[in-house]
Amino acid sequence: MDLNVLKTFLTAAELNHFGKAAERLYISQPTVTVHIKTLEKxxxxxxxxxxxxxIKLTEAGRSYVTHARKLLEMYEDGLTTLRSFQQGYTTKLNIAVSPLIADNVLPFVLRKYVEIHPEVEISIDIIESEQxxxxxxxxxxxxxLSCLPCYSKELEATVLYTDKVVLVAPHDGRDFESAYPLEEEELLAAYHVFTHNHPAYWDELARNIQRVYPYSKMMKVSQTHITKRFIAEGLGVSYLPAGTVRRELLEGRLLEVETSAFPLPEAKTFAITKYQHQAQKGFLRFLSQFRL
Incomplete structure (x- = not known):
């Protein structure tokens, strides 16, 4: 079967128009018609x-769309595998990573891993933990690599790391050897609290903050790296996993503030797998040596 014919069929099925299919595929409309008639025959x-x-798909046409997609995917997967072998790869790992995890030491870990395992081709997809x-x-x-556990019985979730959550504030230039310590109550009265930059703990934490400090003002900022930037600019404070602000704390760009009004949550990093093949197990063993 000519794969170009399959591509023409799927494009026409998506657009419900032979002319538009021809434009997308950079072929003539008569060629589209010939391809469809060839496939029908x-x-x-x-x-x-x-x-x-x-035009619209018949019942048989709708049924065949799924099969045509699978045929094309199999062909394209085969080409990808061949190209990988030509480049010296013998194993491929597709890894889905949450932005928060990818923003920490993952680049360092990956660099070390590919140095030791040049035969493994790695593909990284940055998506939200919920996905x-x-x-x-x-x-x-x-x-x-997710900030959330999984609930499907077909999957296995392993806790790689557990990190404490800390209150982080902007550095205001004071001499902290002589100045009095910053207080949580003082900060929450003076600044906005940036919330929901972690998918696991913010709903309960926000309720606790509002219960103890009902005057506090909150602002949702969904990404950790943006939250850190806003704090550094003096726009507010937030409760973040300690590992995500380790460098900023060491460099003095942000400050950790002691808290005692309510227990702070923990932030966990989960490794989620469906199969325990050798490549997956080897990568996770390597990853567990580092702090994300």
């Missing part, structure tokens, strides 16, 4: 109903 069914210039479970479940990723 080979399959022995009518794939499209034609009413003037309008990682499905990415692994439907085999779009071999490993998921």
């Amino acid at each position: 080979e399959l022995g069914v009518t794939l499209f109903e034609r009413t003037g210039k309008k 990682i479970e499905n990415a692994v479940l439907y085999e779009k990723a071999d490993i998921g």
